[in-house]
Amino acid sequence: MIKDILKELESLDARIEALQNPAEEPDTETRLLGSAGQPPESEAALAELEALRSQLLEQCRDLTAADRVFLARHQGRPRIDEYIDVLFTDFFEQRGDRFCSDDASIYGGIARYKGVPVTVIGHRKGSTLEENMQYRFGMPEPDGYRKALRLMRQAEKFGRPVITFIDTPGAYPGKEAEERGQGEAIARNLAEMSSLTVPVIAVVTGEGSSGGALALGVANRILMLENAVYSVLSPEGFASILWKDASRSGEACEIMKLTAHDLYADGIVDEVVPEPLGGAQRDHKQLFAALDAALERQMTQLCKLNGKALAEQRYKKYRQIGQ
Numbered sequence: 001m002i003k004d005i006l007k008e009l010e011s012l013d014a015r016i017e018a019l020q021n022p023a024e025e026p027d028t029e030t031r032l033l034g035s036a037g038q039p040p041e042s043e044a045a046l047a048e049l050e051a052l053r054s055q056l057l058e059q060c061r062d063l064t065a066a067d068r069v070f071l072a073r074h075q076g077r078p079r080i081d082e083y084i085d086v087l088f089t090d091f092f093e094q095r096g097d098r099f100c101s102d103d104a105s106i107y108g109g110i111a112r113y114k115g116v117p118v119t120v121i122g123h124r125k126g127s128t129l130e131e132n133m134q135y136r137f138g139m140p141e142p143d144g145y146r147k148a149l150r151l152m153r154q155a156e157k158f159g160r161p162v163i164t165f166i167d168t169p170g171a172y173p174g175k176e177a178e179e180r181g182q183g184e185a186i187a188r189n190l191a192e193m194s195s196l197t198v199p200v201i202a203v204v205t206g207e208g209s210s211g212g213a214l215a216l217g218v219a220n221r222i223l224m225l226e227n228a229v230y231s232v233l234s235p236e237g238f239a240s241i242l243w244k245d246a247s248r249s250g251e252a253c254e255i256m257k258l259t260a261h262d263l264y265a266d267g268i269v270d271e272v273v274p275e276p277l278g279g280a281q282r283d284h285k286q287l288f289a290a291l292d293a294a295l296e297r298q299m300t301q302l303c304k305l306n307g308k309a310l311a312e313q314r315y316k317k318y319r320q321i322g323q
Helices: 002-020 028-033 043-058 065-072 080-087 129-134 142-158 175-179 182-194 210-214 235-243 246-256 260-265 284-302 307-319
Strands: 089-093 106-113 116-123 162-168 200-209 221-225 229-231 271-273
Touching (some): 002 043, 002 065, 065 229, 080 106, 080 162, 080 284, 162 210, 182 307, 200 210, 221 260, 235 246, 260 271, 271 284
Parallel strands (some): 116 162, 162 200, 200 221, 200 229, 221 271
Antiparallel strands (some): 106 116
16 A cells, blocks of 8 residues: 555655765664664665665556545645745735635735746645644635635736646535535636636646535646546545445545546546656655646647637536536
8 A cells, every 4th residue: 555655665765865864863763774784874775775665666656546545635745835936936925805804725816837927726735733724724615715716807807827726625614614605605616717718727736526626627728646636525425425434435436536547538637747656745846847847738728729719618628528
């Protein structure tokens, strides 16, 4: 299972780093682990560890759907602020929905991509428990979706392409969210995104579940990272509803066809962005380079279409799903 492989890789990485940086004092755990009885400074030990790491990474080529769900939820995956910092320039955050409040679990604003003004919007998760509590683990309330819609309307007004980043277990299910019209806010986003006359590209970077994900996903092009997942609900929720047993979530993962390769084969996703072996968390730089190339390719194609053609193409794309 990928969880066990990653645990071994983490240990190997620490030992290799200690050998590559002998001036740095290895921690107690690293000293105790050693390497097949060989001295830490040995070049032979380093070669042996690197060969073992390569063998482990090769096991990450043929992952199960449950493995990909685990990677999609991995805490070390890049967050939206990291994507924006690396892929865009001149980012200016915009806050508030102009109705009630500002929802920090939706992050967005104006930026430039390759010199072109764009609007960037996405779900925001935290890197610490405190941040995740603040952002509700990437689960927006209605204020967040209305903020996103406000930014999309602004993009429509000024002719800016929209790029969204999807990474959420779903919309926030709290009582206050329902009182302020959670369902209506999501439905309105779906309706208005359908008619936008600017290019819209959605990138599923981690876990995309339910209407909470789809509210940012009505796009001309949908890109998915190789180990991201996109589905109507979580595998645990699926198993609970179908079998009354959440522990069968691994079985549900296979049935739901929620991986990037499954969705690409069904024509729902337009491009699968490769990740480093072992998951995006192992090499952010490599992932950013692959995603940058994919975004540039799709943006170039879409910018050749006029407004009416973009809206029609988006409409036809979703009407054809399931046929």
